[in-house]
Structures are given as C-alpha cells and as structure tokens.
Amino acid sequence: MEIQNNDDFKYVIQDTGCVYFGRELTYDEVMNRNDVPFKFKAVINAHIARDTSLDSRMTDHILKMTEEAFSFRIYEQLRLTIRICYKEQKRCINGKTRDKWVHKSCLLRQFCGEYRDKVNGGSVMIEEISISKLALMAFSV
Numbered sequence: 001m002e003i004q005n006n007d008d009f010k011y012v013i014q015d016t017g018c019v020y021f022g023r024e025l026t027y028d029e030v031m032n033r034n035d036v037p038f039k040f041k042a043v044i045n046a047h048i049a050r051d052t053s054l055d056s057r058m059t060d061h062i063l064k065m066t067e068e069a070f071s072f073r074i075y076e077q078l079r080l081t082i083r084i085c086y087k088e089q090k091r092c093i094n095g096k097t098r099d100k101w102v103h104k105s106c107l108l109r110q111f112c113g114e115y116r117d118k119v120n121g122g123s124v125m126i127e128e129i130s131i132s133k134l135a136l137m138a139f140s141v
Contacts, residue, residue, distance in 0.1 A: 009128075012036055018081070018130040027054040027061070040078075040131065042141045047074050059126050062108070063116060072108070077139055079132035080108045084115055086124040103127070 009024040012035045019037060021030065027044055030036050031054065044054075051071040052061045062082070065072050083105045090100040106115065118124040 020128050020130045023059045023126045026057050046141055075108050079135040081105050081130045082111045083127040084124050085127055
C-alpha cells in the first residue's frame with residue numbers, strides 16, 4: 001500500500017507571473033514562510049482571517065467559501081487559479097478503454113460552479129492553487 005506524505009504538498013513556488021501554493025498549506029504556515037510575498041501575508045491578515053481560522057487549510061477554505069463571502073471577492077481580484085485533476089475513460093483505437101488523467105486549471109468562479117461538488121464527492125482532486133503577481137501588485141490592502 002502506498003503511503004502519501006502530506007508534507008510533499010506543502011510548498012510555495014514563484015515564477016515571473018504567479019505564486020503557487022501546495023494544497024496542504026494552512027494559512028498559518030503561509031504566514032510563517034519567508035518565500036511568500038509580504039503583500040499576500042498582509043491580505044491574509046487584514047481580510048481573509050476575518051472569514052476563517054488561520055489553522056485551516058487554504059483549500060478547505062476555498063471549498064467552504066460562498067460566492068457572497070468577502071474573501072471570495074478578494075480571491076477573484078487576486079485571480080486565484082485552482083489546478084485540478086481527475087480520471088477520465090479514454091477509448092483506444094483497438095476498442096479497449098483505459099483511464100486517462102486530465103489536469104486542468106480554472107479560475108475561482110468556474111471552479112465553484114463546475115468542480116467544487118465533485119471535489120467534495122471525491123471524483124476530482126485539487127493539486128495546487130495560485131495567485132497572480134500582477135493582480136497582487138495592483139491590489140490595495
């Protein structure tokens with residue numbers, strides 16, 4: 001039996017356009033990391049901490065968040081993108097079917113409309129979330 005280490009999904013990676021967060025990170029862990037932009041920490045401290053506990057995982061907060069919540073509008077302004085994966089049946093040329101993994105990135109509103117219930121049901125898995133650095137730069141705290 002394969003054992004999954006959740007520490008493998010606690011990471012922060014940056015490129016020129018985005019900041020990527022692993023699916024197992026809590027807000028408290030994000031606040032304590034040195035490689036997270038200070039402005040995002042300020043957004044968490046000033047706004048997102050009002051809607052949820054800092055001990056909760058970022059993905060759990062996104063799954064519970066309603067579209068009327070203030071943090072939903074903040075994440076929309078930050079262009080939050082969620083990367084998901086799921087299995088799909090693929091028919092081969094010889095007529096056999098096999099499982100194919102599909103990886104897809106979608107914005108928060110699309111995720112909430114199409115995939116949130118599937119994630120809660122277990123047929124879709126969140127891989128990581130990301131925010132746009134340009135949107136973070138334009139955001140005023």
